[in-house]
Amino acid sequence: MANSKDDSTYVPLLSEKHSGIPEYLLEKAQHAKAHVLSVTTKIPSTRQRAPVYPPGVEESVFNKAIDDLREQLGSAQVVLNDQPLEDGWYMEHPNTHDMMYVLDEEELVPSAMVYPGSTEEVQQIVRWANKYGIPISPISMGRNFGYGGAAPRVRGSVLIDLGKRMNKILDINPDDYTCLVEPGVSFFALHQEVKKRGYDHMWIDPPDVGGGSVIGNTVDRGVGYTPYGDHWSVHSGLEVVLPTGEVIRTGMGALPGNNTWQTFPYGFGPYSDGIFSQSNYGIVTKMGMALMPNPGGYESFMYTFPKEEDLTQLIEIIRPLRIGNILENAAQLRHVIQSIAVLGKPRSTYYTGDGPIPIEVIREAASKTPLGDHTWVYYGMSYGPPHIRKYKLDIIDAEFKKVPGARRIDPATLSPDEYFWSRDRIASGTPDVHELRWVQWVPNGAHIAFSPISPIRGTDATRLIEMARRRHDEFGIDLLPAFIVGLREMHLVVEIVFDRTDAARRKAALQCLRAMIDDAAACGIWRISHASSADGPDRGNDALDPNGILAPGRCGIWPKKYRGRGWEMTRESGESSQGNGVASDARRIGARGKI
Structure with a gap:
């Protein structure tokens, strides 16, 4: 099949886009897309959408905050979510909402999308969110379909799309059988790079569909299907931006001049990696992972x-x-x-x-x-x-x-x-x-x-x-x-x-x-x-996230200002994901967005 952008069966390749398909799967992906389109009866919306604002943030504060963030990162990297929602399909998925929404498609949407290009820019975004009290919701690539996709748990959060500009394979070590990747590296991309370098003695471990982020899948404790299928158990070394904007490296990465970050996961002292899996305690910007030796048959x-x-x-x-x-x-x-x-x-x-x-x-x-x-x-x-x-x-x-x-x-x-x-x-x-x-x-x-x-x-x-x-x-x-x-x-x-x-x-x-x-x-x-998460009102992360800005509600973990206000979704919640606002912050001064 041809792969022209003017063709309805066009599928982006990895050579064109970080979230694209490897060439060996192009024809199969084109057939898959054609099949999806053949059973789709939904008429695409052309309706101009009204802006969505974060809970507890006044419109004037939000607009000032967006202007501030654009000055820091560049206007092209901060995009308001005010265009019609397009569901797309697996290889051309949205970051504006959950393409497999079970609530109304407008229920869980971000107010804006922001695209950092480095760990330092992620820090800037986190500090910005603390300054203005705006909830942020990071994704690696947003392909965790069936579990919420790219949608934030709190409507109006600002979505941090880490994958678009942070998608480098930083290292593949053929002697140690390890790699170091950023959030936008898919299993497709990692496999292709291993093959490109001629490392036939190493395998990666893919999940059911290979387009998801290696980091995203691993920190959500996803699985693959080789003997290395428990991805969390074979990771080694995280770089994490905390909800305060500070950066830590876990394991041996915390020690200057070490060369064992991807080979020894524990480091010296307490092992903290676990709190960054299935949580909202930090934003993982780099991760090491073991690769599997080719078993010889x-x-x-x-x-x-x-x-x-x-x-x-x-x-x-x-x-x-x-x-x-x-x-x-x-x-x-x-x-x-x-x-x-x-x-x-x-x-x-x-x-x-x-x-x-x-x-x-x-x-x-x-x-x-x-x-x-x-x-x-x-x-x-x-x-x-x-x-x-x-x-x-x-x-x-x-x-x-x-x-x-x-x-x-x-x-x-x-x-x-x-x-x-x-x-x-x-x-x-x-x-x-x-x-x-x-x-x-x-x-x-x-x-x-x-x-x-x-x-x-x-x-x-x-x-x-x-x-x-x-x-x-x-x-x-x-x-x-x-x-x-x-x-x-x-x-x-x-x-x-x-x-x-x-x-x-x-x-x-x-x-x-x-x-x-x-x-x-x-x-x-x-x-x-x-x-429909198994939320618990007593599960908070107030010590790490005192302003309650990082992915509130993710995995049922709610900051103090949300707790006890009906945000926990239960059978009694009906089809609404929203609670009764957020607790006021006595430290906030007027509408200037200053603390």
Whole structure:
């Protein structure tokens, strides 16, 4: 396919844009974009939007503050969010709002976007925000779709887009198997640079889709699918701008003249990195990360299992194999509905009735695919030279075939565009863009994610899936579940797919999510969208952020001036994300924006 900017299938390349696609995936991305457009019925808005102001900040103060920031950074780097909202798609995503909004698209929007080009400019922005009492919301690239995307939790916050101008790969060390990156470096970009330098002895560890930020994914404790899949566990060294504007480097980076920042994560004394993951305690501007040695060979495998009730036995089989590292990566156990949805065809291809699609319809569709009729499918990979792989794969085969009717699928029977090969690429260190096909299950497809965590126990898995199914049935939503198994834990990833242009379906999706949050509270929660977070009024960061300016509400952490004012979103909150303003600051003087 041609890739002209005048063509509707144009997709930006990495050579053109930090958030672009690598050339080897261009044709696949073009097809994906065409598919997204083919099921989109939403008419783009041309309405001029009114300015949005941060809570507790008067219009005159805000305008003065924006003028001040433009003087510091240049007018091109500070943009008001007053243009029509464009949803785009994965490779051309917005930073003006959450493109997969479950609330009204205007509910969680920034007042402006600002583009720093250095750590020093991030410091300037933070000090500016403290001066004027304006909330700021940093993103790396804004591709954490299903969990809020680029949207700030507090409407009217100023969004700090770190990725646009801070996207350098600062170092790749072929001897230490490490790298040092800025927030705008995607897994696509890191993989391409490793290959460009000829470092075939090293792999990166990609998540399901490779366009996200390496830093953003890691500090949100995201996962990939090689043995290095726990990204937070293989990071080493952070540079962080604190909410006061000060800069710290964690680990060995705090020591002058050291050469071990990316090789030894702990440094001397207390280990502070953890407070900067899934939090609003600082803005990460640099991060080190370990890269995986090429294992010298690999082999993907896939098994299907026939019955819904096989889940309990399967999880009991998986647990010792995973803990013993016979199952070597954070592999996936997916339900058959995902096997069908990931083909990219709309739900209406199979069923046009009301309520959740019947399992008989899904299994009939599956019976016509190379996988055949099944209920569960396991994707995994074995690493190392052939004799080592055979030893492990023989154990896996014997254990999985204790489940009556279990089948290992022969990859030779699968076409090149079969989803299996996407999992094969990802688990062998090559980013892909196949995964989000299931979002087109409905027109104008969007998704919101819920991921309760539990021990690797069959009873827990069964309890979680029954809980999720009961709520999906209640709200008339198709359940698309997958279990991701770590070393000693697993999480059930539930993707609620809905038509974002349909207010009734958005409401049903939000109600379903909130009901599951209540149901799963005793099981622990990993990640959920900030459109319905498990907020707690006593969780503050007042010591680090005395003025409450940094990403208020992120991960349920609220500064003092927001607490007790109804900002915590619950089932009683309805479809509003806004509380009852913010507490006044007695130190602020009039409308001059001075403290």
